Amino acid sequence: MTQPPKRPLTLRDVSDACGVSEMTVSRVLRKRGDVSEATRRRVLAAAKELGYVPNQIAGSLASQRVNLVAVIIPSLSNMVFPEVLNGVNQVLEDTPLQPVVGVTDYMPEKEERVLYEMLSWRPSGVIIAGLEHSDATRAMLKNAGIPVVEIMDVDGRPIDAMVGISHRRAGQEMAKAILKEGYEHIGFMGTKMPLDHRARKRFEGFTEGLAKAGIEIEDRAFYSGGSALAKGREMTQDMLERSPELDFLYYSNDMIGAGGLLYLIDQGIDIPGQIGLAGFNNVELLQGLPRQLATMDACRLEIGQAAARIILNDTLDEPDPDLQTQITLTPTLSLGDTLRRNRKV
Amino acid sequence: MTQPPKRPLTLRDVSDACGVSEMTVSRVLRKRGDVSEATRRRVLAAAKELGYVPNQIAGSLASQRVNLVAVIIPSLSNMVFPEVLNGVNQVLEDTPLQPVVGVTDYMPEKEERVLYEMLSWRPSGVIIAGLEHSDATRAMLKNAGIPVVEIMDVDGRPIDAMVGISHRRAGQEMAKAILKEGYEHIGFMGTKMPLDHRARKRFEGFTEGLAKAGIEIEDRAFYSGGSALAKGREMTQDMLERSPELDFLYYSNDMIGAGGLLYLIDQGIDIPGQIGLAGFNNVELLQGLPRQLATMDACRLEIGQAAARIILNDTLDEPDPDLQTQITLTPTLSLGDTLRRNRKV
């Protein structure tokens, strides 16, 4: 780098600096077409010397191709979506594609805005959480003319591609597992989020699963805001004071479940003998608690990977025509230490 | 929306649809200049009817202005950076600016790559974690011709603007607080990350702080990978078996600190009487533990906000010339329940 330029450098500057046409410089920088080794080296040297950074805005406009993948998720702080992003990143790592993340805070209007802004960059594909969207959002997605992968959930009809698990099914499975261990008096705690459709579906599946055995949830509570761990603690205390007959607590996520677990340990309550517990998500972060909370993983990493693969495939010169675009993954139940009343050891 | 178009719509399509020049359509869509209310409505109606989404690629190229802010951070899973992003988002929320996040995984070469890719989109500014960068990275940052805010840390010389705390100072303060409570046999646990400069500086500050009182760390351990909570648990057990004389454990982050805390509670050890504990970061997530871990907050939200404000100011028609661009924030120490041996209640 000779001198800090005030105006961003252009291809032209590199061209001038090494006496080669802009076109050839462009070819070298994009590693396309045949360029003699000699000129290639000269160009590269000049570009480096000047500190040239290509202008993708101009490049994308000219080539009509943008190597961006829009990833639209409800939240970052949640522990679940960063893991999905990791999956996406892993797959796109050594490709020209780059993920760009937008966050909706579980708000449909914000989802609409964020999508609109992302589409205005003409990305190569969209990965978006959930199957429930506003009409406007669905319309944009349909008309964008690019691959759209709806992720996390498969209980519904996708616009295009879909990768996820059945949360309804997950709730049912958990109900079955709990009943199998002989628990009968069941309480539920979750987020007060009418817009978290996946949590809702899990809850519905759960009650359905119980209903098959003629059992109903005996108490329930919902929270919003605050530290999930603290909320789990408080809510558990409240619920047990209110409904001391309960012998199982199902939490809509691992964090509040962990709060409950810590509270019960504090109280010296026998887990899972007197009371059993389960959460959802298999949050790695929680390994290291005094007991392992029973949970179900949501296949977050795999979902991110599969979604990215679908988008990627579509940008390939020869896309794999057999690549599945509607993928249902199966969550694994971990009994941990809090859901095995009938220990047979 | 009448029909799903195969080719993305252009201004021209809207122009045709409502019998108004492209230029006027453009003005309406960008809410610029004077347009009669009547035509304004016609244009808006047509655009909505067609489902037109503007092409920012073309727009940015023409206007030579890109409303993107590059935010480059080491990690997403860390709990600390999502909070910084929240701060950035809050400030940019109702502005034309949009953050775009890149993750480096604490790797200088990746930082270089990510920055290069982001700069190729010609963003309006860069927010980047840390003051330590490769020569190439520094050169790119210097020559980019846009505002650069280095965040998190102030122990060093910034390229341009800087917002953060002194981690060295934070370590010293913690040492002082610990000594003041009468602890004398101190162990340290942290990540094995030669590239986490802020953790390193905290550690250095900490040992300096102890040294002033003629005290040295008596044991130390470093980990990498895995669940921090579990690691904290294991490492604490190991360290106390190895060095049973220790009466204080300082952890480089709250998560391993929490693991240690849970382990010690398990063991029925008197906290903070027999052993005191402290972490770093003031992670909200941990509220709800049986005891509150002593910690120091890193002003993550404020850092994100201040950094965003600096970039934003620069894009304004009339920037505030007095806006501070080198900001040192002061972390707050929370004693919690694990650092008050000399209780005076």
Add this chain to the structure above:
DNA sequence: GTGAAAGCGCTAACAC
């Protein structure tokens, strides 16, 4: 293997 011309979809600047 290299270069020249055209144009991607929009906006700045100016004319009316």
Add this chain to the structure above:
DNA sequence: GTGTTAGCGCTTTCAC
């Protein structure tokens, strides 16, 4: 208030 012209910095296409 509205339209016209030129051109942003690249890549596509085609000529040599």
